[in-house]
Amino acid sequence: MKISDAYLIVSSPGRNFVTLKIVTESGIYGIGDATLNGREMAVVAYLEEHVLPALIGRDASRIEDIWHYLYRGAYWRRGPVTMAAISAVDLALWDIKAKAADMPLYQLLGGKSRERVMTYAHCTGRDIEGCLDEVERHIALGYRAVRVQAGVPGIATIYGVAKREGERYEPADAELPAEHVWSTEKYLNHVPKLFAAVRERFGDDIHLLHDVHHRLTPIEAARLGKAVEPYHLFWLEDCVPAENQESFRLIRQHTTTPLAVGEVFNSIHDYRELLENQWIDYIRTPLSHGGGITHVRRIADLAGLYHVRTGFHGPTDLSPVCLGAAVHFDTWVPNFGIQEHMPHTPETDAVFPHDYRFEDGHFLVGETPGHGVDIDEALAKQYPYKRASLPVNRLEDGTLWHW
Numbered sequence: 001m002k003i004s005d006a007y008l009i010v011s012s013p014g015r016n017f018v019t020l021k022i023v024t025e026s027g028i029y030g031i032g033d034a035t036l037n038g039r040e041m042a043v044v045a046y047l048e049e050h051v052l053p054a055l056i057g058r059d060a061s062r063i064e065d066i067w068h069y070l071y072r073g074a075y076w077r078r079g080p081v082t083m084a085a086i087s088a089v090d091l092a093l094w095d096i097k098a099k100a101a102d103m104p105l106y107q108l109l110g111g112k113s114r115e116r117v118m119t120y121a122h123c124t125g126r127d128i129e130g131c132l133d134e135v136e137r138h139i140a141l142g143y144r145a146v147r148v149q150a151g152v153p154g155i156a157t158i159y160g161v162a163k164r165e166g167e168r169y170e171p172a173d174a175e176l177p178a179e180h181v182w183s184t185e186k187y188l189n190h191v192p193k194l195f196a197a198v199r200e201r202f203g204d205d206i207h208l209l210h211d212v213h214h215r216l217t218p219i220e221a222a223r224l225g226k227a228v229e230p231y232h233l234f235w236l237e238d239c240v241p242a243e244n245q246e247s248f249r250l251i252r253q254h255t256t257t258p259l260a261v262g263e264v265f266n267s268i269h270d271y272r273e274l275l276e277n278q279w280i281d282y283i284r285t286p287l288s289h290g291g292g293i294t295h296v297r298r299i300a301d302l303a304g305l306y307h308v309r310t311g312f313h314g315p316t317d318l319s320p321v322c323l324g325a326a327v328h329f330d331t332w333v334p335n336f337g338i339q340e341h342m343p344h345t346p347e348t349d350a351v352f353p354h355d356y357r358f359e360d361g362h363f364l365v366g367e368t369p370g371h372g373v374d375i376d377e378a379l380a381k382q383y384p385y386k387r388a389s390l391p392v393n394r395l396e397d398g399t400l401w402h403w
């Protein structure tokens, strides 16, 4: 099964996506997601200049060998751009292998470990009341788990909260980075009130999640984890920047609130101390950033040794290709926890026909051979790329802070 062609489709049906198509001499093709939000064209250059020409003529069935060729062979290992490029190739090759075997991808991975995949939705409000309304709406849609984020009095724009009620939240919202202002003190005083209100109105059964988006120091994260313990969160996500894995030792000493980390990680090495010391509870790296199925399943296996489960990143800036492959992975992986779900726009869904289904708060995997997601190339061409950037964040005195 020699690779005869490999090319990218860059399209912006509401937001930018980079999609890789690998075609084999047999006519079977595979699709991979190469989207790195706000840095899309860096991955395009990496793939077009350094990867795609080297794929032509290779045997598409040698997924493992091609992975190491791209990882070890580059000499410059790891990093989000390199790993997003490798991920796209890997996802496309697994798609090809499953199509050639005439099997849905989850079968090739080892078959079903569960019937359906629990998801969590984003509930955001300008204030606590607005957020509670969103929780009510999502419970009515069938969700068993919701991530709650609300505006904080005294902070004008806050991460994860849509600019206007009822609108979608979009991180890459300007051509050049917008500037936000952040106050840790105001935030820390407010968040426990939000969770108290949610539990009081909706009771104990709904799973509650929260994303701190890397904004605290370890001791502040420890304080927040303790403060929300009475509301028994499913997880507290990215409570500190995680380059220094050792930070989690301190947080863990102080709180039983479960911790999720890793949407910006791209390698098993980013996790090693966190897992071996049992400092975290959920891994977040998506298939399209963590080296594809070949590498992320190694991370999931290592995590499993320490009772750590998966909770893959699933915002709208990962394409339906990544989400579709994730639904197969989630259906198979023994230590599954939850899958993030931010619904794509109808324009995006039309560009990427797919067979995964959402029902009653869960994803159901499809039976189409491969990962079950395709791209309508003619339609994709109607949505040209537009530069879009994630914001930056400053403290009230102007210091550039973590976003």
Ligand SMILES: O=C(O)[C@H](O)[C@@H](O)[C@H](O)[C@H](O)CO
Binding pocket: 037, 171, 211, 213, 263, 313, 314, 315, 317, 340, 390
């Ligand atoms: O947990 C999440 O879903 C994330 O934090 C996203 O909202 C990211 O900010 C976004 O994917 C950046 O591109």
Ligand SMILES: [Mg+2]
Binding pocket: 211, 213, 237, 238, 263
């Ligand atoms: Mg996050």
